[in-house]
Amino acid sequence: MQLVSIAALLLSGYQVSAAFASDQTSLYDTSKTRSPSIVFFLLDDLDYQLQSLDYLPYVQKHLVEKGTLYKRHFCTTALCCPSRVSLWTGKAAHNTNVTDVNPPYGGYPKFLSQGLNENYLPVWLQSAGYNTYYTGKLFNAHTVENYDSPHAAGFTGSDFLLDPFTYQYLNTSYQRNKDPPVSHVGEHSVDVLAGKAYGFLEEAVEAEKPFFLAIAPVAPHSNVEITNLEGPVEDIIAKFSPPIPAARHAHLFKDVKVPRTENFNPEKPSGTNWIRKLERQSQENVDANDHFYRNRLRTIQSVDEIVDGVISRLEKHGILDDIYIIFSSDNGYHIGQHRLQPGKECSFEEDINIPLIIRGPGVPEGETTDIVTTHTDLAPTILQLAGAPPRADFDGEAIPLTKTRIKAATRHRHEHVNVEYWGFAVGEGDFDKNRFHYNNTYKALRIIGEHYNFHYSVWCTNEHELYDLKTDPGQLHNLIHEDEVAPETLLGYPLAKVVARLDSLLFVLKSCKGQTCTKPWRALHPAGNVGNLHDALSPRFDNFYETQQKRIKYSRCEAGYIVDAEGPQFEREGFVYRHGAQWHHITTEEHNERSPLLGHHQSFPSEYSSSTSIVSGSISDSESSDNDPFRSLSKLPTDEESHRVSDAATGDSQRPNTASVARIIIVLLIVLATHPVIASEFNDLSDSSWLFTSFALAGAATQSLYGKLSDIYGRKALVLVAYALFALGCAVVGVGNAMWQVILGRVISGAGGAGMTVLVSILITDLVSLREVASWRAYVNIVATIGRSLGGPFGGWLADTIGWRWQASCLLFTKVSEFLLRWLRSFFGQAPLIVIAMLLCWAVLPSHNVKQNLTEPHRSKETSSRLARIDFLGAALMAAMTLSFLLPIEIGGVKIPWSHPVVPILFSCGVVLAILFVMTEAWWGKEPIFPLQLLRQRDAVASYLIMGFQVAAQLGMMFSVPLYFQITAKASNTVAGAHLFPAVAGNAIGGITSGLLINRFGRYKALIVFASLSSSISYLLLILRWHGHTDWLESLYIIPGGLGTGIAQSALFISLQAAIDPAHTAVATSALYLSATVGMIMGLAGVSTTMQEMLRRALDRRLLGLGYGTRKRAGIVEKAVSDIGYVHNVTGVVANAVMGAYVEGLGYTHVVSLGCSLLAFVGSLVLREHKL
Structure with a gap:
């Protein structure tokens, strides 16, 4: 059945992938036409938060309304040159090491010295067959003196703005191709740029090759006069002033002011470090800032005109609809927010959240998306558009451009942004008393999910900031500043827990490389079971994040990226999560054939419920089976009832036949439905685990109802209903095309399976006397043992031979073939036997309850009367x-x-x-569905508790034994499953023996006490003796465990029936099954958690002793817990470490089992014995 469920998941994934592939083809298929051309508008210091886009009518008309606005696009360094280098290389600034606008840490000379002139976007595009053009500002410190030392590489045509005149709007110098610079005194910089842009566009179109054209005006950067090209920055910059618009725009927006947001010139200081010390701005200062803002809006009107000019020319050439147009800025800008003078260089939203608009074929028109994107994503995106292969060293990933991919990205794309800065911040207005603010080095994190929106930063002064932008969009309340009142909780968790996760995530990001930058959670959790902040907040990770992981801490403040100053580095000193998911968390995943190591046992608990066998090495899918942890819990009549039954029953010959028929059919279902193993990849953790959870909970919720309902409607009717529900559930799973449909089928099957297990036991009780029940169940256990014996090796054989890829290969067929295959494997594979069982029950079972008239007054058979009794x-x-x-x-x-x-x-x-x-x-x-007097009977409650503990104890052993032999003896799944035979034999012997003894002597308490002691001895022997080299004699230590469980399950049923009113036998039996279900759930949680915790801890400790580093240890641990091939093939000291760790981890599961069996022993001592 689980194969069928996996097939449904794979099919749905295949369909989504096919949709993406088709969608991507429409964007990037170059087989039928040449690669698309691209025009990139890159502005300088254009904001998004201050609403400057609203004042660009042509941008709105041609781009926003005809393309998609990415409203959560961020730069990763809020400074011109580092941000531009990251944009053109696809790498974070700590990986380019261009961190400033001037040498020694930044600027064009640093770009050259880092070898980036031969390794950035225009070079790659030319290799992909593109003509490349660039006009405007490329980098800072790209000067009239060094422009040819060497020339910027990768351009078919270029015309660069050069320092020291880059920011002088009316006195610029442009340098074209290999020509010397040309001065344009008196001409407006953006107007000069317009002519150059149009010229390159015409040249590009005439070449009839795919082209890339970057148009990079300096607007709306402030006007800056630079007097020196070398020396301290204080000497280089002579004067800042507002940007200068073209004369035709100077009269616009006379009444416009900086948006008066909550964080504009606030009454109380905000932020931390030097920002928190700023004085509130005077009205004169505010007025000057408003003027600065107006001039920015006026200056970008010239850029808006260029956008319209380019669009009209593309339209004239008839190629507009084939062109991708990208519009963005290098960084954002603040004016007055947090009392700051005009400028950038901070990690506040105004500085890092910037415009990104993309228009082109397949891009939705007039759409706005909330997905998180960054500047490091732009180079991968452009290369993908060009049809060039992605580069492994990119720190970003391609931005989704189509509606389908954008929608998918809302669920699967990363939610974080890594922001970093080094050096000083500078105020660009006239009112900053201290224009340069040093020690502005920091690392910051933006993380935006469905239910959270945080900004977290650590400064080189080791001050911290945390803002919740859902409640504080202006970032005014630093939740971890000593002057603020910190909330006790965040997202329902203590504040410190959230901060610990954020700090660890930033710890990874601040030095990340490649895919780690987009998938940092995987660096912390290599198993892949944590993909976002919500996942990481699971309490099972508390110790890892709050105690083990290193904290971000600077050694000192530096003006550039000097690793020695940046404190602990994740690659050297960070910790990888070593505990992993709880074992039962792992066990219900979609599996990988290469991992039968865990798969053989993962398949076991995923179906392990009140209707599954605990002694199968590989659990069957016959949730209906009575071959379960409480298989011998039958409803037994009292002595008084036994005399009545002998009068009412139709004959001894009918008794065993009825029970045995039901038993045999259920066992056949187990043998038929045992599934192969599929090792977990953790990719669909939340969905696939519901295959078990939904079944178990449905059974638990309905199990206790069958007893009373069968009293009212008769056993036969309820048996048929239970079989029908189970069959219907199988059919729903078999034909389900979506995960929710499969889970619905599991719910229905769970409800049916619960009734089948309970009613088989009740039927036996109806047909024989109290003492005879024990012996008849002993005989039935022989049949059950056959199914349990075959379950382990047969399931292991399937895993060893067929494997899950046989099912996955079905995806190669058409949807019709997939539908038919899943129908055959699920419904036709099980339904025929279910139908046979239903027909036999209909023909053989009596139509009335044989004890009904003897245990209660005569009741009307009218439907209305029966309904009234419910x-x-x-x-x-x-x-x-x-x-x-x-x-x-x-x-x-x-x-x-x-x-x-x-x-x-x-x-x-x-x-x-x-x-x-x-x-x-x-x-x-x-007529209560559950008589409360049962809970007032000490012996009934004791029976329930002992049953729960006994089931929980044996589950641990059945879970770990096959895995133990796979590890220590490198046994196949078949052989490992066969190692359960001793426990199966002990189980059968215990059940048969206890039945015969109870029937012979009428005593049961001593048997229950002995059962718990026998189990305890077994688990103790496993703890003491199973240390990796287990001979055939020691492998028999599991016999006492099986023996104890077999005895207990038969004897506990008798103890319960002996203690209760005969009228309550049906509901009491249902409750006993429920207690076993609860024990199973509790025991599985305890065993799986212990196993995973101790295994990872032990292996990491051993590897640390061998001298392995953090990342190497993490890789070995993940391979060891996921790949049987790795465990079998690893050699040397690592092999010894892996085996030792597994043995240690498995040993602790036996400790859990021992604890449960000892609790059962305590319960047996307080149990009173009643005369039979």
Whole structure:
């Protein structure tokens, strides 16, 4: 069945991939036409937050309305030259080492010295067959003296603005191709640029080759007079003043002011470091800033005209619809926010959130998207448009351009931005008393998810900032500043927990390279089970983030990127998560054939529920089976009832036949449905784990209802309903085309399987006397043992031979073939036997309950009368109560953190529902769905608790034994599953022996005490003796564990029936099954968590002792827990470390089992024995 579910997941993924492929073809297919041409407008200091885009009518008309606006686009360094180098190289500034506008840490000379002149976008585009053109500002410190030392590489045609005249609007120098610079005194810089841009455009079109044209006006940068080309920056810059617009625009926007946002010139200081010390601006200062803002708007009107001019020319040539046009800026700008003078260089939103508009074929028109993009994504995007292969050293990734890919990106694209800065900040207005603000070095993180929007930064002074932009969009309230009142919680978690995660994420990003920059969570969690902040906040990672991981801490403030000053580095001193997901978290994933190591056992608990066998090496999909942890829990009549049954029953010959037929059919389902193994890749963790969770919870919610309903409607009717539900669930899973449909099928199957397990036991109780029940169940256990014996090796054989890729290969067929295959494997594979079972039950089972008239007054068979007997309210409350308690146990720490508000809400609902249930059953229920007097009977409660602990204990052993032999003996799945035979044999012997002894002597307490002791001895022997070299004799140590469970399950059923009113046998039996389900869920959580925790811890410790570094250790650990081939093939000291770690981790699972069995022993001591 799980194969079918995986096929559905793979098919849906295949369809999405096919859609993306088709979508991408429409954008990038160059087989039918030449590669698309690209025009890139790169402005200087254009803001997004101050609404400058609103004042560009042609940009709005031609680009915003005809393209897509990426409203969450960020630069990664809020300074001209470093930002531009990152844009053209696709690398963060710490990887280009161009971190300033002037030498020694930045500018064109630094760009050259880092070898980037031969390794950036225009060079790559020329290699891809493009003509490349550039006009305007390229980099800072690109001067009239060094422009040819050497020339900027990669351009078919270029005309660069050069220092020291770059920012003098009316006194510029342009340098064309290899010619010397030409001065344009008295001409407006942007107008000169317009003529050059149009000229290059005409040249590019005439060449009839794909082209790339970059148009880079200096607007709206402030006007700057530079007197020197070398020396300290204080000597280079003579004067800042507002930008100078073209004369034709000087009269515009006379009444416009800087937007008066909450953070504009605030009354209280904000931020930290030097920013928090700024004085509030005077009115004169504010007026000057408004004038500065107006001149910026006026200056960019000339750029707006160039946009219109380029568009009209492209349209005239008939190629407009074939061109991609990109519009952006190198960084943002602030004016008055946080009391700052005009400038940039901060990590506030005004400085780093910048415009990005893209228009072109396939790009949605008039759309705005919230996906997070950065400047390091632009080079990968342009190369992808050009049809060139991606570069492995990119720190960014291509931006999605089509509607389909943008929509997909909202779910899957990264949510973070890495921002960094070195050196000083400078105020560009006339009112900054200290124009240069040193120690402005910092690392910052922007992270934006569906439910959060944070800015976190660490300064070189080791001051910190944290802003919640959902509640504080102006970034006025630094949540971790000593002067602010810090909230106790954030996102429902203690504030310190969130900060620890953010600091660790920034710790990775501040020195990241390549894909680590876009997938930093994978660097922290190589297993891939953490993809965002929400995932990382799981409580199981608390120790890792809050205790183990290094913190960002600068050694000192430097003006450039000097690693020695930047404190701990993740690559050298950082920690990788060594505990991983809980074991049961791993066990329900889509699997990979190369990983039967975990897969053989992962498949086991994924189907392990109240209706599965705990002694199969590979669990079957026969959720309907009575071959489960409580397979011998049958409803037993009392002595008084046994005399009545002998009178009412139709004959001894019918008794074993009825129970045996039901048993055999269920066992056949187990053998048929055992699945192969698929090793987890963690890619669809949240969805695939619901295949188990939905089934288990549905069974738990409905299991306790079958007993009472069968009293009212008869066993036969309810058996048929249960089989029908199970068959229907199989069909839904088989034909499901979406994950929710598969999960729905699992819910239906769970409800049916729960009834099948309960009703088979009740049927036996109906047909024989109390003492005889024990012996008849012993005989039935022999049949059950056959199924359990075949389950392990047969499931292992499937994993060893067929593997999951056989199912995945079905994706090569058409959708019709896929549909038919899944239908055959799911429904036709199981439904025929279910149909046979239903027909046999219909023909053989009596139409009435053989004890009905003896245990209760005669009831009318009219439908209305039967309906009136049903305690609908009690049933609903009981089901809801069960779900409320079990659901948080299932999802807590896996899908949501334990501290998530949903967990206490569900538990609280469970408490409220429990109170309402008790009130309903005590005062209003005429025939309670669950008689409360059962909970007042000490021995009934003791039976329930012992059963839960015993099931939890044995689960750990059945979970770990095959894995142990796969690791220590390199056993195949088949052989590893066969190692469960001793436990299976002990289980069968225990069940048969206890039945015969109870039937012979009428005693059961001693058997229950012995059962828990036997199990405890078994688990203790495993702890003491299974250390990696287990001979055949030691492999028999699991026999006492199976023996104890077999005895306990038969004897506990008798102890329960002996203690209760005969009228309650059906509902009491249902409750016993529920206790086993709860024990299974609790035990699995404990065992899986312990295994994963201790395995990773032990292996990392051993590797550390061998001298391996952090990243190397992390890689070995992940391979060891995911790939059986790696474990089998690794050699030398690493092989010894891996085996030792596994043995140690598995040993701790036996400790969990031992603890549960000892609790069962304590319960057996307080259990009283009743005469049979």
